[in-house]
Amino acid sequence: MGDRHPVLILERRDRLVRFHAAQAVVLFGSVSLLLALLGASSAVALVVSSQAYPVVRALGNLVWVAGVVLWLVLVVRAWRGDTWRVPLVATLADGLVERTSW
Numbered sequence: 001m002g003d004r005h006p007v008l009i010l011e012r013r014d015r016l017v018r019f020h021a022a023q024a025v026v027l028f029g030s031v032s033l034l035l036a037l038l039g040a041s042s043a044v045a046l047v048v049s050s051q052a053y054p055v056v057r058a059l060g061n062l063v064w065v066a067g068v069v070l071w072l073v074l075v076v077r078a079w080r081g082d083t084w085r086v087p088l089v090a091t092l093a094d095g096l097v098e099r100t101s102w
Contacts, residue, residue: 015097020078022093022100027074027086031067035060 038060045052070086077084 016083018097018100019083019093020074022096023086023089024074026092026096027089028067028071030089031063031070034063035067038063 038056042053042056042060045056074084074086
């Protein structure tokens with residue numbers, strides 16, 4: 001699905017733009033998946049253990065806030081022309097850029 005991102009499809013010349021788009025797809029796709037898993041876990045925890053629910057819910061909130069802060073940092077750095085290669089994610093993003101290049 002990430003290889004169908006509009007920027008990866010439309011932008012063919014600027015490798016830096018393609019890298020930032022691919023990194024965002026991989027990073028925030030992963031964050032979204034983690035948030036979905038934590039949401040499902042909090043629903044299960046609510047039914048199973050009333051003590052576990054606040055812990056799982058707080059963890060989900062922490063991941064959400066961290067994702068927003070990370071997004072803001074990446075947007076500002078990209079706007080300034082910096083390339084910040086997020087550990088682990090950048091390697092996957094490079095592969096995605098290579099797979100979608102013509």
